[in-house]
Amino acid sequence: MKTTVRSLIKSFRYALRGLALTISGERNMRIHLVMAAYLLFFSLFYRFSCVEYAILLIAFTLVFVSEIINTAIETLVNLQTSSYNHLARNAKDISAGAVLICAVFAVLIGICLFWNPDVLLHILRFVFLDLWHLLVFLLTLVLSLIFIFIGPKKLRTYFRFKHGGN
Numbered sequence: 001m002k003t004t005v006r007s008l009i010k011s012f013r014y015a016l017r018g019l020a021l022t023i024s025g026e027r028n029m030r031i032h033l034v035m036a037a038y039l040l041f042f043s044l045f046y047r048f049s050c051v052e053y054a055i056l057l058i059a060f061t062l063v064f065v066s067e068i069i070n071t072a073i074e075t076l077v078n079l080q081t082s083s084y085n086h087l088a089r090n091a092k093d094i095s096a097g098a099v100l101i102c103a104v105f106a107v108l109i110g111i112c113l114f115w116n117p118d119v120l121l122h123i124l125r126f127v128f129l130d131l132w133h134l135l136v137f138l139l140t141l142v143l144s145l146i147f148i149f150i151g152p153k154k155l156r157t158y159f160r161f162k163h164g165g166n
Contacts, residue, residue: 059106
């Protein structure tokens with residue numbers, strides 16, 4: 001029984017490592033995560049039903065999973081080919097196309113769920129008419145852009161070399 005539990009724990013550890021590798025190595029995954037976080041926050045202004053939240057979460061999940069599969073395919077192709085190969089390029093482009101399809105449909109789902117001019121106006125007033133809300137929003141925006149474009153891996157490297165960390 002202990003061996004089975006250890007094996008299960010290891011499999012979760014490997015899966016979490018795969019997620020961490022995708023997040024740290026793929027800018028598009030970080031974009032998807034940031035957008036999901038903002039949408040989940042702004043969804044609090046809506047009175048979504050459980051079904052609407054389920055649809056939103058399914059859309060997020062499809063985008064996340066397609067990005068992870070795309071990353072795995074790109075990694076395998078890079079492992080197999082060291083020089084230019086049009087079939088390798090096609091495999092990468094096809095898997096990226098799958099992510100694009102999921103992302104476009106997620107945006108369409110988002111429009112269907114979030115398009116309510118009254119609520120959108122309320123959100124704009126909430127963010128921009130209160131100085132503290134605006135400052136928090138701007139801070140999260142800056143942190144989000146740093147997370148997206150620099151990424152956790154480069155930030156760790158920066159702080160390790162600039163500040164003498166291990």
